[in-house]
Structure formats: structure tokens, C-alpha cells
Amino acid sequence: MEKYGIGQPVRRKEDVRFLTGKGVYIDDISRPNLVHAVILRSPHAHAKILKIDSSEAQTMPGVLAIVTGQDWEREDFAPIPTRSAVKTKISGAPLNQPPRHCLAIERARYVGEPVALIVAESSAQAQDAAESIEVDYEELEPVTDQVKALEPGAPQIWDDIEGNICLDFELGDKQATDKAFAAADHVVSLELRNNRVTAVPIETRGAIAEYDAASDSYLLHNATQNVHANRATFADVLKISPDKLHHVAPDVGGGFGAKNSGYPEPPLLLYAAKKLGRPVKWIADRNESFQGDTHGRDQASKVELALDSEGKFLALRTSTIGNLGAYCFTMGPFTPTAGSARTQGGPYDIPAMFYSAIAAFTNTMPLDPYRGAGRPEASFQIERVVELAARELGIDPVELRARNLMRADTLPRKTPMGLDVDTGDFPQLFERTLKMSDREGYAKRVQESRARGLRRGFAIAPYLECSGGMPKEFAGVTFASDGTITLSVGSQSTGMGHETSLPQILGARLGVDMDKIAYVQGDTDATPLGGGHGGSRGLEMGGSAVMTAANDIIAKARHIAAHMLNSTPDDISFANGAFTDVKTDQNIAMEDVIAASFEQGRLPSDMEPGCLDTGVTYERELITCPNGCHAAEVEVDPETGSINVERYWVVDDFGTIINPLLAEGQVMGGIAQGLGQALMENIVYDEESGQLVTGSLMDYALPRADSMPNMQLAFFEDAPTAKNPLGVKGAGEAGCCGAPPAIVNAVLDALKGDGVTHIEMPLTPEKVWRAIAGGKLSP
Amino acid sequence: MPQLSLSVNARPVSADVEPRCLLSNLLREHLGLTGTHIGCDTSQCGACVVLVDGKAIKSCTMFAHQAEGCEVTTIEGLAGEGTLHPMQEAFRDHHALQCGFCTPGMIMASVALARDNPALDEAAVCKGLEGNLCRCTGYQNIIRAVLAGAKSMRGKHDV
Ligand code: FES
Numbered sequence: 039m040e041k042y043g044i045g046q047p048v049r050r051k052e053d054v055r056f057l058t059g060k061g062v063y064i065d066d067i068s069r070p071n072l073v074h075a076v077i078l079r080s081p082h083a084h085a086k087i088l089k090i091d092s093s094e095a096q097t098m099p100g101v102l103a104i105v106t107g108q109d110w111e112r113e114d115f116a117p118i119p120t121r122s123a124v125k126t127k128i129s130g131a132p133l134n135q136p137p138r139h140c141l142a143i144e145r146a147r148y149v150g151e152p153v154a155l156i157v158a159e160s161s162a163q164a165q166d167a168a169e170s171i172e173v174d175y176e177e178l179e180p181v182t183d184q185v186k187a188l189e190p191g192a193p194q195i196w197d198d199i200e201g202n203i204c205l206d207f208e209l210g211d212k213q214a215t216d217k218a219f220a221a222a223d224h225v226v227s228l229e230l231r232n233n234r235v236t237a238v239p240i241e242t243r244g245a246i247a248e249y250d251a252a253s254d255s256y257l258l259h260n261a262t263q264n265v266h267a268n269r270a271t272f273a274d275v276l277k278i279s280p281d282k283l284h285h286v287a288p289d290v291g292g293g294f295g296a297k298n299s300g301y302p303e304p305p306l307l308l309y310a311a312k313k314l315g316r317p318v319k320w321i322a323d324r325n326e327s328f329q330g331d332t333h334g335r336d337q338a339s340k341v342e343l344a345l346d347s348e349g350k351f352l353a354l355r356t357s358t359i360g361n362l363g364a365y366c367f368t369m370g371p372f373t374p375t376a377g378s379a380r381t382q383g384g385p386y387d388i389p390a391m392f393y394s395a396i397a398a399f400t401n402t403m404p405l406d407p408y409r410g411a412g413r414p415e416a417s418f419q420i421e422r423v424v425e426l427a428a429r430e431l432g433i434d435p436v437e438l439r440a441r442n443l444m445r446a447d448t449l450p451r452k453t454p455m456g457l458d459v460d461t462g463d464f465p466q467l468f469e470r471t472l473k474m475s476d477r478e479g480y481a482k483r484v485q486e487s488r489a490r491g492l493r494r495g496f497a498i499a500p501y502l503e504c505s506g507g508m509p510k511e512f513a514g515v516t517f518a519s520d521g522t523i524t525l526s527v528g529s530q531s532t533g534m535g536h537e538t539s540l541p542q543i544l545g546a547r548l549g550v551d552m553d554k555i556a557y558v559q560g561d562t563d564a565t566p567l568g569g570g571h572g573g574s575r576g577l578e579m580g581g582s583a584v585m586t587a588a589n590d591i592i593a594k595a596r597h598i599a600a601h602m603l604n605s606t607p608d609d610i611s612f613a614n615g616a617f618t619d620v621k622t623d624q625n626i627a628m629e630d631v632i633a634a635s636f637e638q639g640r641l642p643s644d645m646e647p648g649c650l651d652t653g654v655t656y657e658r659e660l661i662t663c664p665n666g667c668h669a670a671e672v673e674v675d676p677e678t679g680s681i682n683v684e685r686y687w688v689v690d691d692f693g694t695i696i697n698p699l700l701a702e703g704q705v706m707g708g709i710a711q712g713l714g715q716a717l718m719e720n721i722v723y724d725e726e727s728g729q730l731v732t733g734s735l736m737d738y739a740l741p742r743a744d745s746m747p748n749m750q751l752a753f754f755e756d757a758p759t760a761k762n763p764l765g766v767k768g769a770g771e772a773g774c775c776g777a778p779p780a781i782v783n784a785v786l787d788a789l790k791g792d793g794v795t796h797i798e799m800p801l802t803p804e805k806v807w808r809a810i811a812g813g814k815l816s817p
Numbered sequence: 818m819p820q821l822s823l824s825v826n827a828r829p830v831s832a833d834v835e836p837r838c839l840l841s842n843l844l845r846e847h848l849g850l851t852g853t854h855i856g857c858d859t860s861q862c863g864a865c866v867v868l869v870d871g872k873a874i875k876s877c878t879m880f881a882h883q884a885e886g887c888e889v890t891t892i893e894g895l896a897g898e899g900t901l902h903p904m905q906e907a908f909r910d911h912h913a914l915q916c917g918f919c920t921p922g923m924i925m926a927s928v929a930l931a932r933d934n935p936a937l938d939e940a941a942v943c944k945g946l947e948g949n950l951c952r953c954t955g956y957q958n959i960i961r962a963v964l965a966g967a968k969s970m971r972g973k974h975d976v
């Protein structure tokens with residue numbers, strides 16, 4: 039049994055399917071009578087739609103339907119609602135939420151906004167028809183930058199939303215913070231951007247919609263991370279009851295947040311499926327994904343740190359202008375506001391903090407949570423300003439950080455941002471990371487780099503983040519008389535391996551072989567509710583729900599065991615998959631109890647066959663606080679500006695580790711995305727035309743195998759959280775929080791002799807080279 | 818439509834497909850071999866890599882008719898039913914896949930790489946996989962898996 043226990047590096051159950059090409063992703067699904075949809079998108083960032091002439095397209099071979107914004111408006115469908123947890127401005131008034139319809143009506147507000155849906159017998163025919171639709175646009179001046187969008191005289195994106203402001207937001211004690219700044223010995227201030235990036239799951243989005251006239255109900259297969267929430271959203275749009283929509287996610291090829299949102303395409307497909315009485319399929323191509331998948335980050339911030347004469351942090355003040363894009367997407371307004379506020383200050387002891395933000399509309403694809411959603415931004419802000427403070431005050435950055443970390447004996451505590459930090463040991467993780475990183479050998483490595491004409495730099499970046507996502511989760515367990523067990527959970531894996539880790543938890547707790555446990559996820563028929571994937575909630579919520587279900591099953595099985603052993607439940611103990619009568623020492627295996635549960639004759643009179651079937655809803659009270667420490671060593675070539683991240687170390691505190699193999703995978707994948715953001719990834723819009731410059735994988739750089747350093751990972755497991763029954767804190771987004779500051783600060787450390795104090799991400803060779811040249815020119 | 822004959826996973830196949838039909842389309846749409854994935858439209862991602870006469874080819878960059886008379890191997894044909902090829906085995910052992918979408922292309926490219934480079938090292942793997950993107954794993958486990966898979970292929974004389 040132990041080989042499958044909690045904490046064991048169990049190999050994944052889903053792997054054989056994926057390794058042999060038998061995974062079933064959305065584009066692998068076909069249906070009899072299937073037809074294909076293509077979306078015509080706006081080529082302009084900001085334009086009035088004067089007229090759409092589809093008369094020629096209508097007559098083209100294979101064309102079955104063309105739907106425009108006008109048609110959509112005539113049907114009177116609802117706009118797609120935002121589900122942002124932050125709903126109001128500082129004044130208490132509701133945030134400005136412009137209507138986001140599935141198709142642009144009268145005006146297009148970003149490049150790639152859907153303008154028409156075309157359905158044909160084949161996707162090539164639909165594509166041909168799309169190309170012959172004539173749309174008369176009257177171009178309007180666009181604004182793509184959020185800071186410019188707030189300037190007086192900026193183009194107005196919404197006639198009735200003055201100044202392009204969605205909402206303003208603040209958190210913390212302004213008075214105490216201002217007071218601390220006024221009294222401080224040093225104030226260090228930095229303006230920085232968190233660059234706009236996008237998730238780029240290697241599988242693009244796509245869906246197949248079907249309609250059954252007899253039952254007046256829909257079936258939607260969709261490459262989504264969140265079937266339940268999106269069912270509610272799509273049902274709202276179509277003005278149908280959610281139980282008329284069966285929403286299923288097949289194997290999903292990565293998501294990272296970008297497949298969480300309520301997108302316009304699925305309701306369009308559902309509508310077309312009903313209209314045509316045939317299944318309708320749409321698969322995004324990659325160029326379309328860059329235009330039409332949500333983007334992330336894109337914040338312009340000013341960060342100020344107040345310190346005393348000893349370098350002790352006194353206060354932190356951050357103000358941010360977040361770019362929302364043209365609409366409030368599903369969670370858009372949350373990210374630059376509460377999403378970025380909660381973990382301000384990271385793991386440092388900062389007595390006073392104040393965070394303020396404005397979220398602005400621009401003529402760009404809307405933003406929504408991308409791996410971390412605000413916490414990577416917060417982590418980057420504090421680590422950058424601390425690095426700068428160390429330089430300005432002439433204190434070793436390692437020493438300055440060590441001096442200011444929250445001490446373990448001050449936990450639990452609530453930060454000035456209201457975050458409940460319960461367990462952890464930040465100084466110990468910091469020390470361990472330093473130890474791993476071989477500081478003794480560093481001076482020699484610097485020399486060696488220098489001998490090769492290269493600059494070497496080092497940085498350490500402790501982080502503290504928090505989990506998120508829907509606060510409820512469901513787990514259901516059903517038993518079949520042939521011994522198979524089916525576990526259905528409302529959380530969802532898009533690659534994280536829940537098909538392994540969740541049966542692993544159930545198997546370990548019940549003492550049954552996890553290979554006998556079938557796993558179901560991503561199906562609105564399988565669980566009454568579900569929070570899907572997002573906010574590092576997979577184990578925290580899904581795992582805790584499974585644990586709670588297991589405990590309920592054990593409680594019921596204890597009664598059966600007592601009956602079978604002629605004992606009473608109070609005298610029955612349960613351990614290692616067996617119930618034991620503590621008085622007689624007689625025992626019986628869980629598997630035998632499960633077998634008995636199907637026979638009335640072997641059950642207590644108040645229990646019925648099938649009584650072990652269990653469904654529970656787990657609800658969290660407090661979000662958890664994953665934390666850890668990253669460190670990076672880089673080499674910079676001053677001749678070319680190119681950067682080689684040479685060594686990398688991480689110690690993470692995710693609480694209890696269920697499966698170290700999978701936890702490490704999350705860390706490494708997160709580091710890769712953090713490294714991508716730091717060094718190469720960047721969504722660029724042309725400021726004048728509003729065109730998307732980085733519209734393909736030729737223009738948007740992703741990390742490749744040779745971009746990655748050798749990563750050394752360790753886990754600190756001595757501080758499990760009591761906030762959930764598993765003691766887990768969440769692992770999915772941590773890598774994205776630690777990597778950008780560790781890498782950027784290491785590069786700036788390498789360039790300190792060149793007088794370079796700041797470079798905006800991504801640190802491309804050109805920018806680095808220019809910064810070095812500029813530094814030389816300055817006095 | 819012109820007639821086309823080739824061998825796919827050691828079976829003779831003939832098909833009537835348009836001249837513009839890509840090899841990836843032939844495999845996925847006409848032959849139902851959906852293990853070969855499509856992740857881009859600019860030949861960047863490598864999710865579609867298959868072996869054509871033993872060489873790793875991005876099947877989205879080749880017309881089906883260009884494979885006339887060729888031997889094509891896809892992920893489905895790499896090992897016998899119910900068994901795993903040493904490279905598949907190594908990917909599993911080293912947790913070199915998460916969502917699995919890049920995996921078929923990654924494995925086919927790695928098999929060719931191992932066969933072409935008897936002395937494969939880390940640098941050669943990184944270079945050899947330049948044309949294969951993975952967004953989930955951070956590559957470290959993929960590199961480990963390819964080295965281990967190559968070693969075990971040599972042990973089984975599959976080089
Ligand atoms: S599908 Fe991306 S390279 Fe072929």
C-alpha cells in the first residue's frame with residue numbers, strides 16, 4: 039500500500055494514454071453530420087461597423103449560416119457577464135461594465151474582436167466564405183496603453199464611460215503608510231511595468247456544440263478549464279436554464295488561466311447548432327489565439343519603499359494602472375486590484391502598506407487571470423524595489439532581505455493587506471536556498487566568466503503568494519460490486535495530473551489500490567458543482583474534497599465493520615486499510631467491507647446496499663499561502679546583450695507534498711513561464727494603429743529547451759497548513775512568482791558595474807545591450 | 818482527386834486526397850490517427866512531428882502527396898499495441914509530460930534524434946529539440962527523459 043501513499047512519487051495514470059497518442063483532445067473529436075465554424079475578426083483596433091455585406095458569401099459552396107452582430111442583437115441574447123470578485127469602485131458604486139456581446143455590434147474595439155460567425159460543411163469552405171464577406175469600417179483613433187488611456191483627450195472607448203476607467207481600488211492603511219514615509223530615513227522609489235504576455239497553451243482553444251431538439255438541450259465539448267462556471271455564463275448569455283446545457287471538457291492541452299474565461303465562441307456555436315440542427319465545431323488557429331485568447335499582466339506601477347537608517351522596512355506604497363483591454367472579461371477587473379493587492383510586500387515584515395489601483399479600458403484584447411493573476415506582479419514589485427534599495431543604501435541585497443523577512447515565531451499573523459499567514463519559516467527557506475546555491479564558489483565563477491568576457495550576476499528572490507479560485511469543491515465516490523471505484527471531482531486538470539494525485543489521496547486514505555479507482559472530471563453531469571482549475575486550487579480544493587469524502591466513507595464503513603465483527607463502532611479503529619476491534623484485536627479489510635456493502639444480509643439494519651456511495655462539498659474558509667525562495671545565477675554577454683540563465687535553485691513550502699514528481703513538474707513549468715516573461719515574451723500592440731504586432735509564434739518568443747537553466751529543487755515540508763485537511767498550500771503558480779524577480783535582479787546584478795539600475799521586461803538582448811551602452815555614456 | 822499510396826505504421830495505405838492536403842491532415846482527418854497534434858500554423862511548435870522514412874518531419878509542412886511511396890511512422894505506430902517504446906517509457910518515468918499535447922511530436926523527434934546521434938548529450942538534446950515547444954514542463958524532465966530513452970534504445974539496439 040505504501041508505494042501509493044501520500045508523498046510517494048507515483049507515476050501518472052494518464053500518461054500511457056498521452057504517450058501513445060490516445061489522448062482525446064477537442065480537435066480529436068468528430069460527430070456524424072459535423073459542420074465547421076470560422077470566426078471573422080476585426081482587423082481594426084477601433085472602428086465603427088457601418089455595413090456587413092455577406093450576400094456573396096451566402097451563396098458560396100457549402101455555406102450554411104452567417105451570423106453578424108446585427109443578427110445577434112436581433113436575437114436579444116445577453117452580454118457575457120463578468121464574474122470579478124471585486125465589483126465596486128472605492129466610492130461603493132458598481133464598476134463600469136460595458137456590454138460584452140459575443141459579436142461586435144456597431145463598433146469593434148480591438149483587433150481580433152469577433153465580427154461574424156460563418157458555418158459551412160468544411161472549415162476550408164467557411165474560411166473562403168469569411169474572406170468574401172465585405173465589412174465597411176470607419177476607423178476611429180485607438181489607444182492601447184493604459185497610462186495613455188487615462189490622459190485627458192484620449193480616445194473614448196465607451197461613449198458612456200468617462201475617462202476609460204472601469205474602477206478604482208485601494209487596500210491598506212493610507213494614513214499609517216504616509217506617516218511612516220514622512221518619518222523614514224530613506225525612501226526608494228521605482229516605476230516599472232509588468233509586461234503583457236499570454237498563456238500560449240500548445241493546444242489552441244476549440245469546441246463542438248450540439249443541440250437535441252427532442253429534449254431542447256445542448257451538449258458542449260469545450261477545451262476549457264472550468265465547465266461549471268462557464269456553463270452558468272453561457273446559459274446566461276443564451277437565456278436558458280443551466281441544466282439545459284451539458285458541458286464537458288475532454289483532455290485539455292494546457293490552460294494556465296487562458297482557458298478559464300467565458301469566451302464568446304461557445305455561445306455562438308451553441309446558437310448555430312440549434313439553428314442548423316447539426317453539430318458545429320470550431321478550432322482556433324494559432325494566429326487567432328494570439329488575437330482572441332485572453333492576455334495577462336500588463337500593469338504600470340510605482341512602488342515606494344520606506345526604510346529606517348538600519349535598512350529596516352517601514353512601509354510600502356504601490357500604485358498601479360492596470361490594462362483591462364476593451365471589456366471586463368470574466369475576472370479581468372480582479373487582477374490589477376485585489377488580485378495584486380493581497381500579497382503586497384511578499385514575505386517581509388512591513389508594518390504599514392497601502393495599495394491603490396485604477397483599471398483602464400484600452401483598444402486591446404481583454405486581460406484575464408494568467409498563471410498567478412496579480413501575485414507575480416506583486417512579487418516582482420517588492421523584489422525589484424528591495425534590490426534597488428540595497429543598491430542605493432549600499433547594503434548587500436542578500437543581507438537586506440535577510441534582515442527584513444517575517445520571522446517564524448511571529449506566525450500566525452495577518453499582514454497589513456489582510457492576508458492570513460499561518461505557517462512557514464521564511465528565514466529558514468532563505469538560508470537553505472543560499473546554501474544550495476554555493477555562494478563560496480561564486481567569486482571564482484565570476485572570475486571565470488570575466489575571463490571569457492562575460493558578466494556574472496546573482497539574485498535571490500523569496501516570495502509569498504496565495505491560493506485562489508472558487509471556494510467550494512465537490513468530490514463524489516461510487517462503488518461498484520465488481521470492485522471498481524469511481525471518483526468524480528469538480529476541480530480540473532489541464533495537465534497537472536489529478537487523474538493520479540486525487541485517486542492517490544483516496545486510495546491512500548481508504549487503503550485501497552489506486553489503480554482500481556476510475557477518475558472523472560470536467561463534466562457538469564458528473565458533479566453537481568465544481569470550481570475547475572485556477573488559483574493553484576487543484577489539491578487544496580479538489581484534494582481536500584476527496585479527503586473529506588474519504589473520511590465520510592470511513593465513518594460509514596466503520597458501522598459495517600462493527601456489525602461484521604459483532605462489535606460497536608466506538609470500539610473499531612481504522613488504519614492501513616483495515617478496521618480493528620480494539621477489544622478483541624479481530625480485524626477486517628476495507629476491501630471486504632466494501633464487498634459486504636452490496637449485500638443487505640451483511641449490513642446493519644439501518645444501512646442499505648450502495649450505502650458507501652458518497653458525495654461531499656468541501657468549502658474553504660481561508661486561502662492558503664504557498665511561499666518559497668528562488669535564486670538565479672546568470673551570465674550576460676556585454677557585446678551582444680544576450681543572457682544565459684546558468685544556474686537556478688528553489689526551495690518551496692507548499693505544505694504537505696502529495697506527489698513530489700508532480701509538484702516538481704509544477705515548479706519547473708512555472709519557472710519556464712516566469713523566465714519567458716522575464717527574458718523574451720511580450721505582447722506588443724502598435725500604438726498608432728492598434729495592430730497586434732506579435733500575432734504568431736514567429737513574433738512571440740517562447741522558451742525552448744535550450745533557454746532553460748538546470749533547476750535544483752527542494753521542498754520544505756515542516757509547516758503544513760491547518761487551513762485544509764491535507765495540509766497543502768498549492769503549487770501551480772509559485773514558479774511564475776519567483777522566477778521573474780530572481781532572473782531580472784540577477785541580470786541587473788551582473789550589470790551593476792555598468793551603472794544599469796533598471797531594464798523593463800522582457801530583457802531582450804537588444805534592450806540589455808542598449809542599457810549597457812547607455813550606462814557607459816552616463817557620467 | 819489524385820490517388821496516393823504510402824505506408825503508415827507499417828500498413829499500406831491508399832487515399833484520394835486533394836493536392837493541397839497536408840500530411841498532418843491525411844493522418845488526422847483521413848486515417849483517424851489523431852495522436853499527431855496541430856499546435857500552430859507557422860511550423861513552429863513541433864506537435865505534429867512524425868517519422869518519414871526514418872526522418873523527423875513536421876507533418877504540417879509537407880503535402881500528403883510528397884509522402885508518396887514513403888514509410889510514415891506516427892506515435893500510434895511507435896510501439897506494438899499494449900507496449901511502450903523505450904522513449905515513451907522514459908518520458909513516463911521522468912515525468913516529461915503534463916498536458917500531453919506536445920508529447921507525441923516531442924517523442925517522435927527524440928526517437929529520431931537518438932537514432933541519429935549515438936553519443937547524445939544534454940547540449941545535443943537541447944539543440945535537437947529546438948523545433949519542439951512545450952509550455953508545461955519547463956523542459957528539464959524532457960531532456961532527462963530523452964537521454965535515458967536514448968540509452969535504453971541503445972541497450973535494445975534500436976539505434
Ligand atoms: S503544427 Fe506546429 S509545427 Fe506543425
Ligand code: FES
Nearest residue numbers: 915919951952953
Ligand atoms: S506537456 Fe503540455 S505542452 Fe508539453
